[in-house]
Amino acid sequence: MSLQSIKYSPGKLEILDQLLLPVISKYIPVKGVEDGWKVINKMQVRGAPAIAIVGCLSLAVEIFPEEFETKKVLRQEIEGKLNYLVSARPTAVNMKIAADELINLANELTKDESCTVQTMKQKYLDAAEGMLQSDIADNKAIGANGANAILSNTQKDSPVRVLTHCNTGSLATAGYGTALGVVRKLHELKKLEHVYCTETRPYNQGARLTAFELVHDKLPATLVLDSMVAALLRSKNVAGVVVGADRVAANGDTANKIGTYQIAVVAKHHGVPFYVAAPLTSIDLKIPSGDHIIIEERPDRELTHVGEHRIAAPGITCWNPAFDVTPAALITGIITEVGVFSPEKLREEISSRQKETK
Numbered sequence: 001m002s003l004q005s006i007k008y009s010p011g012k013l014e015i016l017d018q019l020l021l022p023v024i025s026k027y028i029p030v031k032g033v034e035d036g037w038k039v040i041n042k043m044q045v046r047g048a049p050a051i052a053i054v055g056c057l058s059l060a061v062e063i064f065p066e067e068f069e070t071k072k073v074l075r076q077e078i079e080g081k082l083n084y085l086v087s088a089r090p091t092a093v094n095m096k097i098a099a100d101e102l103i104n105l106a107n108e109l110t111k112d113e114s115c116t117v118q119t120m121k122q123k124y125l126d127a128a129e130g131m132l133q134s135d136i137a138d139n140k141a142i143g144a145n146g147a148n149a150i151l152s153n154t155q156k157d158s159p160v161r162v163l164t165h166c167n168t169g170s171l172a173t174a175g176y177g178t179a180l181g182v183v184r185k186l187h188e189l190k191k192l193e194h195v196y197c198t199e200t201r202p203y204n205q206g207a208r209l210t211a212f213e214l215v216h217d218k219l220p221a222t223l224v225l226d227s228m229v230a231a232l233l234r235s236k237n238v239a240g241v242v243v244g245a246d247r248v249a250a251n252g253d254t255a256n257k258i259g260t261y262q263i264a265v266v267a268k269h270h271g272v273p274f275y276v277a278a279p280l281t282s283i284d285l286k287i288p289s290g291d292h293i294i295i296e297e298r299p300d301r302e303l304t305h306v307g308e309h310r311i312a313a314p315g316i317t318c319w320n321p322a323f324d325v326t327p328a329a330l331i332t333g334i335i336t337e338v339g340v341f342s343p344e345k346l347r348e349e350i351s352s353r354q355k356e357t358k
């Protein structure tokens with residue numbers, strides 16, 4: 001069984017504390033929105049889809065035991081608290097899209113005279129819980145679409161070597177993963193010769209989390225440092241790079257974990273296809289390009305220390321953007337649950353489908 005980052009039952013939410021992995025596997029309770037904001041901001045839970053699911057479920061467990069006098073009060077609670085959760089980490093769009101969707105639902109139910117306040121609360125709980133189920137199904141579809149795209153660029157019957165960055169697996173989602181879902185699907189099809197995962201400094205999502213998942217699930221895998229990617233693509237016959245996304249703009253520019261951009265540049269130089277795997281909930285058609293994406297900057301300590309151990313010279317200043325933007329021109333295809341699209345086709349293909357799914 002693959003790792004489970006989020007455990008939920010009505011009124012109870014726990015997350016696997018990703019700051020402690022891979023040394024300690026410990027679930028911690030999330031009792032409400034304040035806890036939800038903190039675990040997202042501290043990165044005890046991280047990965048764009050997992051952030052959104054935990055955020056919305058943290059409000060679900062908070063309102064579960066509460067009684068609301070009117071629908072207006074409940075609606076204000078939903079709007080205020082979801083917007084607060086959006087502020088925990090600004091780059092990934094999934095929490096914002098989920099918040100907007102749930103606030104719309106609350107607005108509609110407030111207007112609907114046949115709906116009681118109890119029914120309105122239950123509908124919020126159902127919608128938040130539904131995100132857990134739909135995320136896994138979407139990831140499986142992304143896995144199948146992505147494996148197919150990578151294999152279609154190669155000689156059909158030979159297993160492939162791929163490279164991935166950061167952690168996009170079960171730990172970053174409700175399960176299975178996006179880019180790591182593509183890797184998992186290749187393995188299920190017996191078409192994965194090898195996966196290379198980058199260390200992903202400074203937070204080491206690759207070395208700590210992706211490597212943990214790959215070892216746990218017994219996939220043929222090797223860890224490389226971020227600085228080894230050019231050497232790797234030159235010498236190891238890698239068939240494709242597949243990474244996740246925190247926000248894809250309408251023109252296909254993609255914000256993802258810092259270091260993604262330079263991998264895309266290196267992939268272009270070596271003629272290696274570069275894929276972004278992202279659910280529709282990571283695609284932000286409201287912004288025309290990556291220039292409009294706010295990049296979160298995190299504390300210097302992530303660069304100067306590994307755990308409690310200082311590795312940088314005291315007194316040095318640091319720059320620590322958590323994400324970078326890969327220009328669409330470097331992206332071969334964006335793998336979604338509804339198909340694989342070139343950046344140029346993204347807006348046209350996705351706009352109707354995002355509406356359909358609402």
Ligand SMILES: CSC[C@@H](O)[C@@H](O)C(=O)COP(=O)(O)O
Pocket residue numbers: 046047048049092165166167168169172173177178179205243244245246256257258322
């Ligand atoms: C399916 S996870 C997609 C992205 O969120 C992932 O690639 C990433 O950049 C995670 O960053 P993180 O800072 O660990 O939340």
